[in-house]
Amino acid sequence: MKTIFKAAIISLSTLAAVMPASAQKKYDAGANDTEIKIGQTMPFSGPASSFATIAKVEAAYFKKINDEGGINGRKINLIQYDDAYSPPKTIEQVRRLVEGDEVLLTFQVLGTASNAAVQKYLNTKKVPQLFAATGASRFTDPTDFPWTMGFNPNYQTEGRIYANYILQNLPNAKIGILYQNDDLGRDYVAGLKAGLGSKASMIVAEASYETTEPTIDSQIVRLKSAGADLLFDASTPKFAAQAIKKAADLGWKPVHIIDINASSVGAVLQPAGLENSKGVISVSYIKDPLDPTWKDDAGLKSYLAFMKRYYPEGDANSYFNTYGYSVAQLLVEVLKRCGDNLTRENVLKQAASMKGVAPELYLPGISVNTSSADYRVNKQLQMVKFNGERYELFGPIIEDSANASN
CATH class of the missing domain: 3.40.50.2300 (Response regulator)
Known part of the structure; x- marks a missing residue:
């Protein structure tokens, strides 16, 4: 009987040895x-x-x-x-x-x-x-x-990437900031300022808006009057479209940077007018099916x-x-x-x-x-510029290497 019991134990041990995947x-x-x-x-x-x-x-x-x-x-x-x-x-x-x-x-x-x-x-x-x-x-x-x-x-990451682009390509720009007065807008502005660092004095004016406001016309007039020649637009689709259209109505032609959330051709650029939107700059990390590249x-x-x-x-x-x-x-x-x-x-x-x-x-x-x-899953982005029909990639891939907790 002891021999049978020992044999059973050995058999179970052998079975466990050959079935590690199941046990794990x-x-x-x-x-x-x-x-x-x-x-x-x-x-x-x-x-x-x-x-x-x-x-x-x-x-x-x-x-x-x-x-x-x-x-x-x-x-x-x-x-x-x-x-x-x-x-x-x-x-x-x-x-x-x-x-x-x-x-x-x-x-x-x-x-x-x-x-x-x-x-x-x-x-x-x-x-x-x-x-x-x-x-x-x-x-x-x-x-x-x-x-x-x-x-x-990350909105702050994206803001720092825009700052990197501005410092390298537009070091003498006078920056006007339009931002949505919530976590989205404030994070973008914080990222931009952190990226500009000691050059944050390039910012000549800031204007915020509430999502309940019907238009941001007065904010755009204020930024133009401040002498800004670069508009950093941290907003959502409805207000980004308004900003593009109002700037065109005023004959104001700043370098216009819009965040990735407001970069849609169908939801933003078309309502604002494709001609008015020519030259708008944003970022991307995903291939555009419309790009023949x-x-x-x-x-x-x-x-x-x-x-x-x-x-x-x-x-x-x-x-x-x-x-x-x-x-x-x-x-x-x-x-x-x-x-x-x-x-x-x-x-x-x-x-x-x-x-x-x-x-x-x-x-x-x-x-x-x-x-x-x-x-941060996506901290590498590439700049894009709207040519009147679609976005075109330009410049190198820019990576945010700032402190990971931001």
């Missing part, structure tokens, strides 16, 4: 051998519903991944709820995702106010708030919010084939869709790196240890590099 699998809520549950809120309705296409292209991309066998044999289960761009609704829906659906992580919750509303909750629960669709600096702060990682270029690019061809098959009703030329496609690819890369350790802690660890990762629509030379001390 680790899961938190939202993951198992067959699926990975991901939660998302997006404005499918309400004043920002134009952003909903981002969620749709991401869902389509994950369907493509599932059709190809999933991630390490597991299918992505993306659970999406409408928050109507309303922070109280975001709170309600994110709680539902975490406590009801028990998702492994939240992904691409959109909007600064929406993300701010759930940031403390998700950090307390230790649920990754991954690749949040906002660029406010509070979402790249691993010290105070270690479970939150924003995706969009990329007509033979393998990444763009792959994207266009994907859109035709999985999201034919979507506009393949839309920046929102190239954006959604890119961030979805990045999440897939993170989850692949997790292997069989699908814990929330490991998801965050992998997201915070990317080196030279480049989604296929990223501009050549631009990649994602993160660390446990630097949560």
Whole structure:
């Protein structure tokens, strides 16, 4: 009997030795051998519903991944709820995702106010708030919010990059600043001033506006009167379009820099007048499908084939869709790196240890590099200038190498 018992023990030991992979699998809520549950809120309705296409292209991309066998044999289960761009609704829906659906992580919750509303909750629960669709600096702060990682270029980072460009190319400029009086505008201005450093005296005037104001005409008149010959425009689409049009009406032709959020051709430059918008400068990090430079690019061809098959009703030329496609690819890369350790802690660890990762629509030379001390996903950008029809890339890739916590 003892001999049989010993043999059984040896057999079990041998079985354990030849099945290490199974023994090493680790899961938190939202993951198992067959699926990975991901939660998302997006404005499918309400004043920002134009952003909903981002969620749709991401869902389509994950369907493509599932059709190809999933991630390490597991299918992505993306659970999406409408928050109507309303922070109280975001709170309600994110709680539902975490406590009801028990998702492994939240992904691409959109909007600064929406993300701010759930940031403390998700950090307390230790649920990754991954690749949040906002660029406010509070979402790249691993010290105070270690479970939150924003995706969009950090507004302060972008501001410093514009300062770098101005110092190198327009060192004698007289800068007038138009900014939205909220976290978005203030972060941009802080970044610009930090980048200018001792040359911040180049700023001759500043004018803020509230989002409730019907127009910013008086602010533009004030900046022109101050003698500014460079307009730094840290605003959102509606007001950026007004600024371009009002400057043209006044016959004022400053160098006009607009932030990436307000750089849309369809939502900003067309309403302002394409002729009025000629020469507008901004930044980019993603290939433009309309740019003939990329007509033979393998990444763009792959994207266009994907859109035709999985999201034919979507506009393949839309920046929102190239954006959604890119961030979805990045999440897939993170989850692949997790292997069989699908814990929330490991998801965050992998997201915070990317080196030279480049989604296929990223501009050549631009990649994602993160660390446990630097949560900024996109800190390399290239300048673009509008030629009256489309943006043209110019100059080198500029990287923000400032302190990672800003």
